[in-house]
Amino acid sequence: MTKTAEDTACPEAPRRYRTATELVHGGTLRSSFNETSEALFMTQGFVYPSAEAAEARFKGEDPGFIYSRFSNPTTAMFEARMAALEGAEEARAVASGMAAVTSALLCFLKAGDHVVAPRAMFGSCVWVIETLLPRLGIEATLIDGRDLAAWRAAVRPQTRAFFFETPTNPTLEVIDIAGVVAIAKESGITVIVDNVFATPLWQSPLTLGADVVVYSATKHIDGQGRCLGGVILSSKQWIADNLHNFLRQTGPCISPFNAWVLLKALETFQLRVERQSANAARLADHLAGRPGLARVVYCGRPDHPQAALVARQMKGGSSLIAIEVEGGKAAAFAFCNALRLIRISNNLGDAKSLITHPQTTTHQSLPAEARAALGIGDGLLRLSVGLEDVEDLIEDVDAGLAAVAALAAG
Numbered sequence: 218m219t220k221t222a223e224d225t226a227c228p229e230a231p232r233r234y235r236t237a238t239e240l241v242h243g244g245t246l247r248s249s250f251n252e253t254s255e256a257l258f259m260t261q262g263f264v265y266p267s268a269e270a271a272e273a274r275f276k277g278e279d280p281g282f283i284y285s286r287f288s289n290p291t292t293a294m295f296e297a298r299m300a301a302l303e304g305a306e307e308a309r310a311v312a313s314g315m316a317a318v319t320s321a322l323l324c325f326l327k328a329g330d331h332v333v334a335p336r337a338m339f340g341s342c343v344w345v346i347e348t349l350l351p352r353l354g355i356e357a358t359l360i361d362g363r364d365l366a367a368w369r370a371a372v373r374p375q376t377r378a379f380f381f382e383t384p385t386n387p388t389l390e391v392i393d394i395a396g397v398v399a400i401a402k403e404s405g406i407t408v409i410v411d412n413v414f415a416t417p418l419w420q421s422p423l424t425l426g427a428d429v430v431v432y433s434a435t436k437h438i439d440g441q442g443r444c445l446g447g448v449i450l451s452s453k454q455w456i457a458d459n460l461h462n463f464l465r466q467t468g469p470c471i472s473p474f475n476a477w478v479l480l481k482a483l484e485t486f487q488l489r490v491e492r493q494s495a496n497a498a499r500l501a502d503h504l505a506g507r508p509g510l511a512r513v514v515y516c517g518r519p520d521h522p523q524a525a526l527v528a529r530q531m532k533g534g535s536s537l538i539a540i541e542v543e544g545g546k547a548a549a550f551a552f553c554n555a556l557r558l559i560r561i562s563n564n565l566g567d568a569k570s571l572i573t574h575p576q577t578t579t580h581q582s583l584p585a586e587a588r589a590a591l592g593i594g595d596g597l598l599r600l601s602v603g604l605e606d607v608e609d610l611i612e613d614v615d616a617g618l619a620a621v622a623a624l625a626a627g
């Protein structure tokens with residue numbers, strides 16, 4: 218292999234193809250064997266033909282690979298394909314979604330800086346922002362992310378970053394990306410968006426002005442429950458100025474094996490997410506208004522509390538549904554335990570439909586008042602819709618509703 222990621226990465230290619238094509242071909246680096254399927258380079262490093270060549274590589278005069286803590290051909294293919302999918306200049310892959318979130322923040326923040334983020338966030342992101350950053354002298358203000366006035370009011374002279382996910386986990390609240398970006402731009406604040414729930418197919422934060430996008434690739438990108446991974450996407454400049462050296466020196470790198478799994482998963486990403494989203498839309502319509510359910514929230518439905526904003530910034534409703542079962546925890550548990558096909562698990566974006574009770578799992582570490590303020594009640598369930606035949610899913614949720622009705626009847 219003589220090429221480098223820089224030689225073939227899609228953003229550099231003379232021609233860019235449409236998303237479906239980039240997902241199959243983008244970023245491919247072929248070795249001298251000209252393999253059809255992308256090779257897995259399971260190696261910590263690389264040998265050099267001479268001491269002079271090693272020196273040139275380290276000086277950056279020869280752009281080849283050096284060490285898999287910061288560059289590897291398989292990882293480079295995954296990164297280039299992700300960049301093509303997102304429409305970003307560049308991507309960096311890391312070990313997990315949380316490695317992506319933490320690295321995107323720590324790579325440029327320093328003691329004395331200030332960060333603003335919504336209260337409604339994935340629990341580990343709340344811990345990083347509310348507990349870890351202050352330990353390092355970086356203050357954080359948590360707000361209601363739906364309220365643009367709250368973003369503006371939280372800005373201080375020291376504010377360096379706005380961080381948020383949209384739609385939020387698990388209540389599917391939506392944050393106005395362009396609105397938050399406009400406030401950030403007034404003060405030179407970096408906007409980082411966790412785009413996990415929307416996926417790159419349905420929402421493009423960079424197009425709406427965000428500076429950085431992060432993913433848990435563990436979710437829809439793998440979509441088959443096999444491995445963890447994370448991705449950070451931004452401009453070449455931001456990555457060169459902030460992220461590259463941070464990742465190189467601190468080492469939250471992804472295994473080439475996991476990068477290969479994720480690279481191959483991207484080939485079917487669009488097909489999977491389109492089908493999951495179609496199934497979710499159908500299931501949400503089936504569930505809405507059914508006896509035993511106090512509310513059904515789905516980003517693709519006109520009764521979503523922020524439907525106009527969803528229509529402005531999302532191209533699809535994605536694969537997550539939030540349902541509030543009447544009768545609290547006992548009824549929510551009865552619903553889950555009656556399911557035969559949809560499995561109880563806290564992952565999302567998987568080919569298999571999965572359901573979780575956030576109050577007792579993903580959000581159990583939050584104080585009860587904080588959960589209540591976020592709308593995470595005793596009866597709330599988060600349903601991640603998979604690739605099964607939707608008629609089978611409908612029969613399964615009907616069994617769940619029957620169990621709720623039986624419980625209510627005593």
Ligand SMILES: Cc1ncc(COP(=O)(O)O)c(C=O)c1O
Pocket residue numbers: 313314315316318339341342382386411413414432433434435436445446447
């Ligand atoms: C919105 C969001 N961000 C980040 C993460 C963390 O991803 P990972 O589990 O790959 O570290 C998750 C995981 O559920 C998530 O839902």
